[in-house]
Structure formats: structure tokens, C-alpha cells
Amino acid sequence: MEIWFSENHSPHVRFDIRVERQLYSAKSEYQRIDVFASPEFGKFLTLDGSVIFSEQDCFIYNEMVVHVPMSVHPHVEKVLIIGGGDGGVAKELINYDTVKCIDIVEQDAMFIEACKEFFPETAKGLDDERVHVYNTDALRFLRSQSDVYDLIINDATDPFGASEGFFTREFYGNCYKALKDDGILVYQHGSPFYDEDEQACRRMHKKVFNTFPISRVYQAHIPTSPSGYWLFGFASKKYHPLADFKPEEWKKLQIPTEYYTCNLHTGAFMLPKYVEELLEEEEKR
Numbered sequence: 001m002e003i004w005f006s007e008n009h010s011p012h013v014r015f016d017i018r019v020e021r022q023l024y025s026a027k028s029e030y031q032r033i034d035v036f037a038s039p040e041f042g043k044f045l046t047l048d049g050s051v052i053f054s055e056q057d058c059f060i061y062n063e064m065v066v067h068v069p070m071s072v073h074p075h076v077e078k079v080l081i082i083g084g085g086d087g088g089v090a091k092e093l094i095n096y097d098t099v100k101c102i103d104i105v106e107q108d109a110m111f112i113e114a115c116k117e118f119f120p121e122t123a124k125g126l127d128d129e130r131v132h133v134y135n136t137d138a139l140r141f142l143r144s145q146s147d148v149y150d151l152i153i154n155d156a157t158d159p160f161g162a163s164e165g166f167f168t169r170e171f172y173g174n175c176y177k178a179l180k181d182d183g184i185l186v187y188q189h190g191s192p193f194y195d196e197d198e199q200a201c202r203r204m205h206k207k208v209f210n211t212f213p214i215s216r217v218y219q220a221h222i223p224t225s226p227s228g229y230w231l232f233g234f235a236s237k238k239y240h241p242l243a244d245f246k247p248e249e250w251k252k253l254q255i256p257t258e259y260y261t262c263n264l265h266t267g268a269f270m271l272p273k274y275v276e277e278l279l280e281e282e283e284k285r
Contacts (some may be wrong), residue, residue, distance in 0.1 A: 001204055001263055002018060002115065003019045003020075003021075004016045004017065004018055004019060005017045005019050005036055005038075005046070005051075005062045007046075007049060007050055008049055008237055009194060009224075009226040009227065010196065010197075012075070012196070014035070014053075015224075015226070015252050016036050017036070017040065017041060017044070017051075017224075018038060018039060018040065018071025019025065019037065019038050019188035020036075020037045020038060020039060020238045021036070021085065022034065022035070022036050022037075022094070022119060022261055023036060023037055023118060024114055024117070025044065025087045026110060026114070026217060028063045028108050028109075028110035028111065029098065029108070029110075030107060030108045030111075031047045031048050031108065031111070031133070031175070032047065032048050032049070033045070033046075033047060033111055033114050033245040034046045034049075034112060035114060035118045036238060037196060039228075040056065040221075041054035041056040041224065042054060042055030042056050043055050043118055043119065044056075044224065045086070045115070045118070045119070051087060051224045052086075052205035053088065053122075053163055053224070054224050055119070055122075056223075057165070057222055057223050057224055058086075058088055058122065058282065059221070060220055060221070060222050060258075060259045061126075061222055061230070061257045062088040062089055062091065062092050062219075063087070063257050063258065063259045063260040064091060064112070064218075064220045064232060064259065064268070065089055065153050065155070065186050065188075065232060065258060066089060066093055066153070066263075067092065067094075067201075067260040067265050067283075068095060068186065068218065068232070068234065068240065068241065068260070068265060068268070069096040069184045069186050069218050069234065069241075069251070070093075070151075070243050070246060071249075071250040071262070071265060072184065072185050072236075072239050072240075072241050072244050072246070072249065073150060073151060073182070073239055074246070074249075075098060075150070076098060076099055076150040076151045077098060077099060077100045077150055078099075078101045078103075078115075078144070078148065078149050078151075079098060079105045079148055079149060079151045080105070080148075080149045080151070080153070080178065081093075081100070081102065081103070081105070081148065081152075081155055082105055082138045082142070082152065082154045082155060082156055083105075083106055083111040083113045083138070083154070084104045084106060084153070085104065085106030085108060085115060085120060085133075086112075086115040086123060087115060087116075087119075087124065087125035087126040088113075088122045088124040088125060089153055089155055090104060090125035090128065090131050090238055091122060091124065091154055092123060092125070093125075094125060094128045094131070094275050095253075095255045096128065096253070096255070097239075098250060099124050099130060101132065102128070102129060102130050102131045102132070103149075104126070104132065104133045104134065105134045105136060105138040105141045105142075106133060106134075106135060106138075107135060107137055107138060107176070108135075109135045111174065111194055112126070112133070112135075114197045117128075117239070124162050124209065129253065129261070134210045134260065135220055135238065136218060138156075139142075139171065139268040142171070142174045142175065142178055143174055145174075145178035146177050146178060146183075147178075147180055147181075148178055148179075148180070149176075149179055149183055150179075150180055150182070150183055150184070151181065151183065151184050151185075151186070152178060152183070152184075152185045153185075153186050153187070154175070154186070154187035154188060154258065155188070156188065158229060161167060168207070169207045169210075170232035172185070172207050172208050172211045172212075172230065172235070173211055175235075176211055176212060176237070179237060180237075181237055181238065182236075182237055182238040182239060183236070183238075184234065184235070184236045184237075185208075185212070185233070185234075185235040185236070186232060186233065186234055186235075187204075187208075187232065187235070188230075188231075188232060188233075189201060189205070189217055189224055189225050189230075189232050189233040190204065190226075190230070190231060191226040191229055192229075192231060192233065192274075192275050192278060193227035193229055194226060197226055198221045198278060200211070200223075201231065201278065201279075202278055202279075202281075202282050204233065205217065205279050205282045206234070206282040206283075207226070209283050210237045211235070212235035212236060212237065213236075213237060214234075214235065214236040214238070214239070214240055214241075214255075215231055215233070215234070215236075216233075216234045216235075217231050217232070217234070217241075217269075217275070218231070218232050218234060218241070218268040218269045219231055219232070219268050219269075219271060219275075220232070220259070220268065220270075221222065224235055231275070237250045241269060242269060243264075243283060244261075245265060245266070247262035247265070250262060
């Protein structure tokens with residue numbers, strides 16, 4: 001008998017993955033955590049029934065949230081990751097010798113333990129001596145920070161349910177306050193394709209556009225994301241993701257990647273017309 005995992009991407013679209021077996025299931029104080037083994041995506045983890053990452057495609061997301069800002073900002077030393085309990089974003093950041101401190105605020109300790117048990121290759125990013133993990137409320141943590149970080153990466157999942165507080169105007173304002181004068185915020189901008197997701201994208205962009213002097217959106221193609229198409233936000237007090245991009249300096253670092261390249265960096269900001277139009281509409285409101 002075949003077993004399939006199903007996730008609704010819209011009221012009319014369902015994403016299915018054939019499952020070999022379920023490896024883990026638990027209910028933490030905050031969410032349901034499940035881990036499955038599949039022939040196509042390897043092991044993958046879900047939270048409350050939504051795919052968060054898989055062994056097969058997680059490198060795309062992790063590389064794009066890290067190397068895009070790191071190739072623009074010339075001297076990142078202190079980084080805050082909101083969420084990030086799987087260790088994947090930290091694993092990319094520790095490739096940079098200039099980074100001296102990585103604070104990870106992941107409220108759900110059970111999520112971290114599940115990732116360490118079933119995704120040790122990803123979770124080893126948590127073992128670096130520069131990484132400090134705080135199992136506390138990220139919103140409360142952020143409110144207490146001012147002029148501290150060079151880079152903030154919002155690795156929270158989606159602007160719905162338990163993560164909804166990480167996509168508010170207040171949240172982006174607190175990120176602005178926590179960043180240094182030349183700091184950068186990178187955040188998940190969701191998928192713009194389905195109607196409900198498009199509305200969430202619109203709301204996010206309007207809030208960030210009204211908070212930061214520089215606000216741009218870039219893209220990646222991630223198979224387990226809704227419609228296979230995912231957006232990221234780049235918000236900055238000083239640096240522009242293209243005008244201040246330093247490809248030759250980044251290449252000298254010789255950081256190994258599977259997805260990110262300097263050519264891709266530039267192309268990622270060249271958005272489809274329908275995405276450009278919906279973002280521009282929100283900027284004019």
C-alpha cells in the first residue's frame with residue numbers, strides 16, 4: 001500500500017509526496033512536528049502539516065537567505081536569526097570568518113532536538129562556538145535590542161498561525177531598531193502565485209517598504225514551496241542589493257555553494273511582471 005503526505009497549497013491545489021515511512025511525530029507546546037522519509041525528497045520535516053524543509057532542496061533556501069546579504073554588506077560581524085532551529089542558515093553563515101556572533105532565537109526546543117536527531121548534517125550549524133541559541137519568545141527578545149546587529153534573518157515559516165507576529169509592522173520596526181546604521185534585514189516573502197499567498201505578500205511588502213529606506217524583493221525556485229516559487233525580502237538602512245553588490249570580493253572567499261552564484265544574485269532580483277506590478281501597487285498606496 002502506498003502512503004502519501006498531502007499539503008493544501010490552495011483550496012483547489014494539493015501538493016503530494018510519496019512517503020516510505022514516518023520517522024517521528026510529536027506535539028510541542030507550540031506546534032505539531034512530523035518527520036517523514038520519502039524516495040524523492042529524502043527526509044522532510046513538517047510543522048502543523050506544512051512542509052518546512054527537505055534534505056533534497058533545503059540548500060536553495062539556506063544559501064539564498066545568507067549569501068545575498070553577505071555579498072552586499074562589507075563587514076557583517078553580528079547576526080540574529082529569528083527561528084533557524086534546524087541549523088541550516090547558521091551552517092551557511094559559519095563559512096564567513098568575519099562573522100563573530102550568531103544569535104538564534106528559536107522558541108521551540110523540541111523542534112531543535114528533532115532536527116538534531118533526524119537532520120544532523122543540517123543541524124551541525126548549531127555546534128559552532130560562535131552560535132548562541134536562545135529558547136525564548138523572539139518578539140520579546142527583539143524588543144530589547146537596539147543598534148546591535150549587522151544582519152537579521154527572519155527564518156520564521158509563514159505569516160499565519162504561530163508565526164503571524166513575525167510579519168507585523170511592529171515587528172519590522174523592532175528589526176529596524178535592532179539593526180546598526182548600515183544593517184540589513186532578510187525575510188521570507190512567501191509565494192505570490194495563489195490568491196491567499198498573494199495577499200500576504202502584498203501586506204508584507206507594504207509594511208517593510210514603509211519602514212526601511214531600501215526595500216527590494218528577490219526570488220528562488222524551491223520545489224517543496226507553494227507553486228515551487230518563493231520570494232525573499234531584502235530591507236536595508238544603507239546598502240542596495242545590486243548597486244552595492246560586490247561579486248569579485250565575494251568570489252575571493254571561495255565559499256562552496258550548490259545554488260547561489262554571483263550571476264544568479266543579479267538575476268534573482270529580476271522579477272516576473274505580475275510580481276513587479278503587485279509590489280508597485282502596494283508601494284503607491
